Every structure is written in structure tokens, then in C-alpha cells.
Amino acid sequence: xxxxxxxxxxxxxxxxxxxxxxxxxxxxxxxxxxxxxxxxxxxxxxxxxxxxxxxxxxxxxxxxxxxxxxxxxxxxxxxxxxxxxxxxxxxxxxxxxxxxxxxxxxxxxxxxxxxxxxxxxxxxxxxxxxxxxxxxxxxxxxxxxxxxxxxxxxxxxxxxxxxxxxxxxxxxxxxxxxxxxxxxxxxxxxxxxxxxxxxxxxxxxxxxxxxxxxxxxxxxxxxxxxxxxxxxxx
Numbered sequence: 001x002x003x004x005x006x007x008x009x010x011x012x013x014x015x016x017x018x019x020x021x022x023x024x025x026x027x028x029x030x031x032x033x034x035x036x037x038x039x040x041x042x043x044x045x046x047x048x049x050x051x052x053x054x055x056x057x058x059x060x061x062x063x064x065x066x067x068x069x070x071x072x073x074x075x076x077x078x079x080x081x082x083x084x085x086x087x088x089x090x091x092x093x094x095x096x097x098x099x100x101x102x103x104x105x106x107x108x109x110x111x112x113x114x115x116x117x118x119x120x121x122x123x124x125x126x127x128x129x130x131x132x133x134x135x136x137x138x139x140x141x142x143x144x145x146x147x148x149x150x151x152x153x154x155x156x157x158x159x160x161x162x163x164x165x166x167x168x169x170x171x172x173x174x175x176x177x178x179x180x181x182x183x184x185x186x187x188x189x190x191x192x193x194x195x196x197x198x199x200x201x202x203x204x205x206x207x208x209x210x211x212x213x214x215x216x217x218x219x220x221x222x223x224x225x226x227x228x229x230x231x232x233x234x
Contacts, residue, residue: 004219004221005105005163005165005219005220006105006106006164007105007106007154007157008104008105008106009108009110009150009153009154009165009182010167011166011170013169014169014189015168015169015187016094016097016127017084017089018089019083019084019088019121020189022084022088025083026080030075030079031058034058034067035062035064037062049112049143049172050137050138051073051114055072055076056069077116080117081117084124085120088125090125091207092207092208093208093211094208096209096211097167098130104220105220105221106132106157107132108131108154109122109133109134110149111135111149113136114138115136115139118136133156135149135152135156137149143172144172144175144176145176145179146179147176147177149176150166150177151180163221164180164182165183165219166180166185168187169186169188169189170188170192171192171198174186174198174200178200184201185201186198186203187208
């Protein structure tokens with residue numbers, strides 16, 4: 001295969017940090033108190049969407065009286081932050097994947113999570129200095145599955161989208177990356193693996209522990225060639 005990748009863009013929740021289950025816990029807790037059907041709320045159909053879009057989704061189906069949608073967004077972010085700090089954990093292979101890709105080119109983080117919570121979560125796990133830049137769909141006109149946040153992250157690194165590798169766990173994230181013409185390594189949960197979007201991934205893993213140096217070497221531009229194109233050196 002032609003070696004074309006020069007940079008890597010990581011998602012965060014559910015890929016690096018075992019926080020998807022914490023988002024789920026916070027959503028069931030908060031939306032349930034607002035009258036959302038708890039059985040329907042256990043369906044993770046909103047996984048990978050920006051938090052404001054999730055709130056709009058449930059408000060459209062179960063409009064509530066009381067806190068505004070912006071208040072509910074703030075409640076969710078606060079609760080998820082508390083849960084990450086009290087019982088969150090790094091997922092297997094997360095640190096190694098960051099290290100392996102960082103040796104081959106710049107890395108950035110591109111998440112649907114608001115920036116303040118991204119920074120809070122990364123700081124808790126000591127990952128704040130691992131990325132050249134941090135990007136949130138909070139600042140984009142559209143969240144995933146629109147590719148905006150990935151395109152912004154690629155631009156921040158000075159690397160064309162088609163030369164970026166995206167690491168994702170959600171179907172919405174895979175669709176977003178592919179819409180941006182990027183190579184995708186997908187790490188879905190067993191329950192999500194059946195979603196059709198994952199068939200679009202260039203590599204499907206059960207865990208980031210399965211990511212190999214051989215696969216990366218076969219897809220990345222050699223460092224000397226990458227530096228010749230203007231990418232930062234080690």
C-alpha cells in the first residue's frame with residue numbers, strides 16, 4: 001500500500017478514556033429526572049454527537065418543563081466531569097497508541113466533548129501535553145457525523161485531510177472521518193460493532209492494544225519524507 005499518512009487525530013470518550021459509560025450514566029440520571037423514557041435512553045443512538053445535539057434530541061422527543069436546554073447541557077458536563085474524576089479509567093492501549101503515532105507524526109485530539117471537559121479529563125489522566133492541539137465540535141457549525149472538527153484539527157497540524165489517520169470508537173465518528181477523506185482505525189464496543197458505519201473503517205480493532213507498529217509503518221509516510229514536505233520533525 002502507498003504510504004500516505006502524516007498525522008493522527010484521536011477521539012477521546014470511549015477511545016482513550018472509558019467515559020462513554022459515564023456519559024451514559026449521567027444521561028440516564030439527568031434525562032430520567034426530566035421525564036425521558038429510561039428504557040429508550042439506554043439506547044446509545046446519540047453516541048458520538050455533540051452534547052447540545054443530544055439534549056436537543058431528547059427534548060424533541062420528551063419536551064420537559066423546568067431547566068432550559070442550555071442548563072441541562074451544563075448539568076451533564078458537570079456530572080460527567082465528576083464521574084471521570086471519581087471512577088474514570090484509561091482504556092487498554094490508549095497511552096501506547098498515542099506514543100506509537102506520535103513517533104510517526106504530529107497528533108491532535110478532535111472530540112464532540114466541549115473543550116473545558118476535554119481539558120479537565122486529559123489533565124486528570126496526565127495527558128494534557130500529549131497533543132499538538134485540542135479541538136471540540138463545540139466550536140463547529142455541525143458535530144459528528146459532519147467532518148468539521150476533524151478538518152479543523154487537520155488544518156491546525158498543517159496536514160491535508162487525506163493524509164490524516166483518525167482513531168475512533170463511534171459510528172458517527174467513523175462517518176465524520178470518512179466524509180473528510182481520512183483513513184480510519186475504529187475500535188467499537190462489542191455492542192456497537194454491528195453498526196454498518198464500521199464497515200467503512202480501514203482497520204477494525206477490538207482494543208487499541210491490537211494496534212501494531214507494522215500496520216502503522218505500512219501506512220505512514222517515512223519520517224524523513226514527511227519532514228521534507230514541511231511536517232514537523234521529532
